[in-house]
Amino acid sequence: MISQKVAQQSLRRLAVQQPYALRWSLMNSASPAAVALGRNIQTRQAATSSNSSDPSKILAQQRLVRPVSPHLTIYRPQITWIGSSIHRITGLMLSGGLYVYASAYLASPLLGWDLGSASAVAAFAALPVLAKVALKATMAMPFTYHCMNGVRHLIWDTGAGLTNAQVIKSGWTVVGLSTISALLLAFL
Structure with a gap:
C-alpha cells in the first residue's frame, strides 16, 4: 500500500x-x-510586490484596463433569433391587449363606459378610411405573424424542417405570408 x-x-x-x-x-x-x-x-521564486497599497484599488485599476465583451454588437442579425423575439413580442402584445380590453369591459358598467359591440362598430365607422386601414393593419400584422409562426413551431415539434437552411427558408416564408395576409385583412 x-x-x-x-x-x-x-x-x-x-x-x-x-x-x-x-x-x-x-x-x-x-x-x-x-x-x-x-x-x-524544480522550483521558482514567487513574484511578490513590496507595494502596500489597498488591494481593492489595485483591482479597480485592473478593471479599468480590461477589454469589454462585445456582446451582440459582433453578431449579424439572423432570421432565427429575430423571428423568435418577434414571436414572443407579438404574443405579449396580443395577450396583453386581450387582458386590458377584458378588464375594461368588465369594469365598464361601474365606470359608465359603453364598450359593447354596437359602440365599437359605431366608433370604428366614424374613422376616415386611411385610419381604418392603418388600425386594421396594426391589429392584423401581430396576429397573422404570431399564428403563422406558431404553425411553424408546431411543424418543428414533429421533427420536420430543423436544418439550418430549412429554418431560414421557413422564417422568411412566415414573414412574407404574414405580411400578405395582414394586408389582405387590412384592405377587406
Whole structure:
C-alpha cells in the first residue's frame, strides 16, 4: 500500500514538472523515492510586490484596463433569433391587449363606459378610411405573424424542417405570408 502511494506521488510530481524533467530524472536514474520526496523538483521564486497599497484599488485599476465583451454588437442579425423575439413580442402584445380590453369591459358598467359591440362598430365607422386601414393593419400584422409562426413551431415539434437552411427558408416564408395576409385583412 505504501509503495503504491509512493509511486502515485512520484508520478504526480513528474506530471506537473516541465516535460524535460522526466527525461532528466530518467537520465540521472532518479529513484521513485527521490521523486516522491521532492528532491529533484524544480522550483521558482514567487513574484511578490513590496507595494502596500489597498488591494481593492489595485483591482479597480485592473478593471479599468480590461477589454469589454462585445456582446451582440459582433453578431449579424439572423432570421432565427429575430423571428423568435418577434414571436414572443407579438404574443405579449396580443395577450396583453386581450387582458386590458377584458378588464375594461368588465369594469365598464361601474365606470359608465359603453364598450359593447354596437359602440365599437359605431366608433370604428366614424374613422376616415386611411385610419381604418392603418388600425386594421396594426391589429392584423401581430396576429397573422404570431399564428403563422406558431404553425411553424408546431411543424418543428414533429421533427420536420430543423436544418439550418430549412429554418431560414421557413422564417422568411412566415414573414412574407404574414405580411400578405395582414394586408389582405387590412384592405377587406
